[in-house]
Amino acid sequence: MTSTTTRPNKMTDEASSPPGAPPRLRRRPAVVAAGAMVALASAGGLGWAFSAADDAVEVVVAAQDVGRGEVIEAEDLTTARITLDPALAQIPAARAGELVGQRASTPLTAGSLVTDAMLIPEALPGDGMSLLPVTVPAERADGLDLQPGDRVKVVLTPPPGQPVEGNPPFSAAEVATVAPSADTVSTVVTLLVPEEDGPVLAARLASGNFYLVLDSRER
Known part of the structure; x- marks a missing residue:
């Protein structure tokens, strides 16, 4: 007895798949999950970037170094776009014009x-105060390196040859400006003093018998 074996129809199998079609790959669940996580992370990063961009504002920054006590001019300021920081009292760019003419209470880099705490809004001299220019000889200014905002004592000394009796009188003052004199040898220090002390102190300093003593810069 002869048995007949039916062979698979090769033509039928080949016809079921288009010629040249790549084999179908099974996606593994772990790979799919990893891809989803990467997509979510990318979307989150873009969302953070857009959120940060939305929070950025134009604020006032120093365009160049400004010394303590110096008058702020328009060219000393510029603006920058930054993200708001609640811990800092940034000054909006729209207020930049208000800062011109004020003085820096601390050096600006x-x-x-630039924040409001770094500025002295009132013009000098303020109410009840006077400005007193004092020419300080080089030998009395060396080593002090006086800067606007420094607190000093103006100590009156007796004329040469006379002994000092007791504690010499002095007046407290604040340095408003420091500049070289016309002869470039001495230094002109403009002092901010109480209004009632101005005339008496000016008369005493005219003799040239005085010294400036720099107090601590720690505030």
Whole structure:
């Protein structure tokens, strides 16, 4: 007895798949999950970037170094776009014009943020105060490196040859400006003093018998 074996129809199998079609790959669940996580992370990063961009504002920064006590001019300021920081009292760019003419209460470094705490809004001299220019000889100014905002004592000394009796009188003052004199040898220090002390102190300093004593810069 002869048995007949039916062979698979090769033509039928080949016809079921298009010629040249790549084999179908099974996606593994772990790979799919990893891809989803990457997509979510990317979307989150983009969302953070857009959120940060939305929070950025134009604020005032120093365009160049400004010394303590110096008058702020328009070219000393510029603006920068930064993200708001609740811990800092940034000044909006729209207020930049208000700062011109004020004085820096602390040194401003180029590129640094400018805040209201760094400014002296009132013009000098303020109410009840006077400005007193004093020419300080080089030998009495050496080593002091006086800067606007420094607190000093103006100590009156007796004329040469006379002994000092008791504690010499002195007046407290604040340095408003420091500049070289016309002869470039001495230094002209403009002092901010109480209005009632101005005339008496000016008369005493005219003799040239005085010294400036720099107090601590720690505030």
